Amino acid sequence: MIEQRFDAIVVGAGPSGNAAAYTMATAGLKVLQLERGEYPGSKNVQGAILYASALEKIIPDFRDDAPLERHVIEQRLWTMDDASHVGVHYRSSDFNEERPNRYTILRAQFDKWFSRRVRDAGAILLCETTVTELLRDPAGRVIGVRTDRDGGTAFADIVVLGEGVNGLVGQRSGLRPELKPDNVALAVKEMHFLPRETIESRFNLKQDEGVVIEAMGTITAGMTGTAFLYTNQESISIGIGCLVSDFAENQQTPYGLLEAFKNHPSIKPLLENAECKEYVAHLIPEGGYNAIPELYGDGWIVVGDAGQFVNAVHREGSNLAMTTGRIAGETIVALKQRHQAMSKANLAEYRRRLDETFVMKDLKKYRKIPAFLHRNKQIFGLYPKLFAGAAQTWLRVDGIDKRTKEKEILKSFRKGRTLPGLIGDAFNFARSWR
Amino acid sequence: MTMIAKAGTAEAGSAGIKVADKLFQNRYLVDAGRPHIKVRPHDKPSKALLSLTHTCPAGCYSLNDTGQVEISVDGCVECGTCRVVTAKTGEIEWNYPRGGFGVLFKFG
Numbered sequence: 001m002i003e004q005r006f007d008a009i010v011v012g013a014g015p016s017g018n019a020a021a022y023t024m025a026t027a028g029l030k031v032l033q034l035e036r037g038e039y040p041g042s043k044n045v046q047g048a049i050l051y052a053s054a055l056e057k058i059i060p061d062f063r064d065d066a067p068l069e070r071h072v073i074e075q076r077l078w079t080m081d082d083a084s085h086v087g088v089h090y091r092s093s094d095f096n097e098e099r100p101n102r103y104t105i106l107r108a109q110f111d112k113w114f115s116r117r118v119r120d121a122g123a124i125l126l127c128e129t130t131v132t133e134l135l136r137d138p139a140g141r142v143i144g145v146r147t148d149r150d151g152g153t154a155f156a157d158i159v160v161l162g163e164g165v166n167g168l169v170g171q172r173s174g175l176r177p178e179l180k181p182d183n184v185a186l187a188v189k190e191m192h193f194l195p196r197e198t199i200e201s202r203f204n205l206k207q208d209e210g211v212v213i214e215a216m217g218t219i220t221a222g223m224t225g226t227a228f229l230y231t232n233q234e235s236i237s238i239g240i241g242c243l244v245s246d247f248a249e250n251q252q253t254p255y256g257l258l259e260a261f262k263n264h265p266s267i268k269p270l271l272e273n274a275e276c277k278e279y280v281a282h283l284i285p286e287g288g289y290n291a292i293p294e295l296y297g298d299g300w301i302v303v304g305d306a307g308q309f310v311n312a313v314h315r316e317g318s319n320l321a322m323t324t325g326r327i328a329g330e331t332i333v334a335l336k337q338r339h340q341a342m343s344k345a346n347l348a349e350y351r352r353r354l355d356e357t358f359v360m361k362d363l364k365k366y367r368k369i370p371a372f373l374h375r376n377k378q379i380f381g382l383y384p385k386l387f388a389g390a391a392q393t394w395l396r397v398d399g400i401d402k403r404t405k406e407k408e409i410l411k412s413f414r415k416g417r418t419l420p421g422l423i424g425d426a427f428n429f430a431r432s433w434r
Numbered sequence: 435m436t437m438i439a440k441a442g443t444a445e446a447g448s449a450g451i452k453v454a455d456k457l458f459q460n461r462y463l464v465d466a467g468r469p470h471i472k473v474r475p476h477d478k479p480s481k482a483l484l485s486l487t488h489t490c491p492a493g494c495y496s497l498n499d500t501g502q503v504e505i506s507v508d509g510c511v512e513c514g515t516c517r518v519v520t521a522k523t524g525e526i527e528w529n530y531p532r533g534g535f536g537v538l539f540k541f542g
Contacts, residue, residue, distance in 0.1 A: 036530055038463070042538045043512060107542035128534030148532050166514040168530060178521040179514075186515045188491045190456070191541045235541070247489045248482060248519050254491040259451045278541050279456035281491035281513040 006032045006156040008332055009145055010123075011131045011169055013040035016304025016321035017162025018114040019058050023329025025121035029336060032154055033123050034147060036130040041111030044164075045189065045282035046318055047228055047237055049212065050105045054319035058326050059117060063099065067109040069232035070210025071100030074203075078266070079384035080217035085266045086387045096209065104210050104230045104237070106191075134159060134173045134300065141343075142299030145169070158332055158342040159300045162325060165283045167306035175300065176293035181248055182374055183287030185225060185312075187241025188254040190262075192274035196234045202270055203231055214315060217384030219261045221252050224373050224380060227261050228315070229270065236274060238262060241284060243374065254281065286312040289367035295354075296347035303328045311362050313369055320359050327353050368432040376425065378417065386416050453493035457509040465535040469507040471516065472527045479503040483525045486516050511537050 010021045013035035025031045037043040049072065055062050074091035095101065119125055126149070135144040135153060144155035161170045165184065170176050194202075203211045213229040220227070225242030240254070240261050247254065262271055285291065285308040292309075295302045303309075304321035311320060331350040332342065340346045354360050373379060390409045413422060471494075473483070483503050486495040492509040495516070505526075517528035530536075 036533050038534050038538055041542055043536070045539065045542045048542075108539050109541070111542070130530045130533040166512070166517075166530075168528075179518045181518050181521075184518060186489070186491060186513060237541075244489070244515055244518050247515070248485040251488055253451070253453070253488045253493075255453045255456060255493070256451050276456070276459060278459050278539065279453075279511075280460075280539055280542065281511045281515075283514050283518070 004030075004032075004154075006030045006154065007336060008032075008158050008160055009034065009154055009156040010160045010162055011145065012162035012164055012304075012306075013037075013115050013118075013125065013127075014044050014111060014162060014164060014304060014321065015114070015318045016306075016309075016325035017160065018111070018118050019322040019325025020160045020162060020303055020329040020332075021123045021325075022058055022114075022118045022121050023326050024332055025118060025123040027329075027333040027336075028122075029333060031123035032156065033118065033125045034129045034131050034145070034154075035115075035125065035127045038128055039112055040115035040125070040127070041108035044107050044111055045187075045280045046105075046107045047189070047230055047239065047315070048105050048107050048110070048318070049230065049315070050103045050110065051316065051319035052099065052101055052103065054322040054326075056099075058322060066113050067105065068208075069104040069106065070205070070208050071095065072102040072104065072212055073205075073209045074211045076211065076213040078213060078215040078217070079387050080215055080219050080264065080266065081385045081388040082218050083265060084388045084392070085215065085217070086384070086391050104212070104232050106232060106235075131163070131169050134169060136299075140298065142173075142297070157299070157336075160303060160325075160328055160332070161300060161306050162303045162321075163306050165285050165305040167302075170293075170300075170302060170306060175297065175302070176306075179283070179285070180287065180291075181245035182243055183285065183291045183308075183370070184244050185241045185284045185286045186244050186247055186254055186281060187239050187284055188258050188279070188281045189237055189239030190258065190276050190280075191278040192236045192238060192271050192276050193234055194236065194274045198273075199231055199234070199236065205231065208233075215261075216380055218381060219257070219264060220380050221250065221257060222377055222381045223247065223250060223252065224377065226315075229267065235277075236271060238267070238271065243286070244283070245374075255279075284312070284317065285310045286370055288312065288370045289360075289363040290370070292363070296350050297344045299342050301328050301332070301347055301350055309359060309363070311366065313366050314362070316362075323357060323359050324354065327357065366433070372428060372432040376428070378421075378425065382416055386413055453491075454509070457492055457511075460509075460511070461538040461540060462508065463535050463538060464508055465532055468532065469505070470529045470531040470536065471505055471507050471510065473503055473505050474525050474527065476502060476525060480520075480523045480525060482520050482523050485519060489519060490516055
């Protein structure tokens with residue numbers, strides 16, 4: 001394949017692999033990056049929201065030429081029953097700033113752009129090349145990779161595994177276990193196209209302003225999951241995802257759920273006359289802190305989704321991917337500059353550096369949340385119904401006095417969940433959250 | 435090796451949603467004769483394997499007349515759900531398609 005020896009081989013050209021490759025190439029390291037898709041992004045899926053701060057630390061001037069869709073000025077959080085939604089919205093003109101904080105993006109286009117910058121920094125990229133196994137020396141140290149490009153091999157001091165949630169290379173090399181069905185969500189998404197003026201009038205937007213909707217409730221048919229709708233320039237990304245274990249135990253199809261969500265009376269008018277141009281599916285690691293595998297060893301290091309770096313509560317993933325990729329890259333560069341080996345002992349610096357960032361701090365804070373959400377399905381079915389019922393009782397003016405309405409609402413909660421149940425849920429939620 | 439835009443035979447149970455209509459929009463480069471996922475020969479599928487007939491987001495899995503689960507990988511979006519669901523039973527063999535083959539997301 002390529003007979004040369006490299007300082008580092010990066011497996012995968014998504015946000016984590018690109019961040020690592022860019023960081024190392026910029027520092028002058030010889031970097032080979034391998035991507036199984038026809039082009040970077042061709043196998044990658046995300047909602048997608050780009051969090052500027054993580055990318056700014058890698059490419060400060062990214063706004064000059066990155067393919068950004070809309071900057072987010074409004075976030076809507078909805079709990080839904082079959083006929084309604086109860087929402088908390090936050091919209092602020094403060095988000096119309098010179099350097100906006102969050103953008104919607106289309107990953108296939110964004111990843112292509114990021115990869116261009118990685119190559120401009122000096123990394124060599126080979127696409128249409130699937131890594132099939134890690135190569136080790138007799139002492140067990142990882143020294144390179146074998147690919148399906150005529151069985152070609154490549155050698156380096158370190159292999160950075162940014163291979164995504166389906167990280168077969170690391171898994172089959174025994175670096176980490178197979179994903180557990182209750183630690184991973186399956187999300188499906190469609191891209192619906194509309195004229196930009198239509199999107200702007202439907203969502204009350206000007207120019208490049210954007211809205212994101214995150215929703216939960218009866219739309220996931222009792223399963224642990226959420227749905228979303230993001231506005232792009234000329235399209236709407238709409239999707240829904242639930243734990244794989246829940247899908248396996250229920251009779252729901254992912255596309256059936258998505259179709260029902262699209263036809264919900266709160267969503268349907270937003271998509272009217274739109275043309276669907278793509279249907280995608282992807283896994284999301286949602287096991288959190290407790291599911292993080294071994295992150296490094298002799299000659300290898302893991303970044304991004306392959307390391308379970310997703311904050312499911314806040315729907316953050318690509319920023320964790322870029323940050324872990326950058327920090328892995330910085331650690332490798334530092335070891336290189338100090339002429340230190342890429343050994344397990346030396347790479348422990350990666351974990352120490354990560355512990356100082358929001359990545360580990362947030363995942364640690366929410367370490368009990370995945371299990372809580374998995375065990376407490378009432379969050380996704382019962383409560384949204386109770387909220388919707390309460391809102392309707394309270395808002396409908398029908399000659400019934402307000403005190404009676406209050407009692408009726410309280411009664412519905414007690415009947416639905418019992419008083420000890422309500423207190424227990426509040427207690428358990430608070431304990432998982434802190 | 436041909437470009438195709440067909441796939442998926444399964445239908446959503448109650449909703450009657452044809453997933454094939456959704457996959458029709460997607461671009462694939464099919465590695466003809468080299469399916470990247472195989473169902474191992476079996477007499478009776480486990481509950482996990484059977485669940486793939488509704489869990490697979492591309493409707494690739496179906497039940498044949500004699501009660502075995504079959505796969506048609508043409509519409510596969512390479513999510514990995516089937517591998518995760520059957521990891522314990524080991525009833526399927528899952529690999530990435532060869533470099534460059536398989537689904538090609540335009541928007542992702």
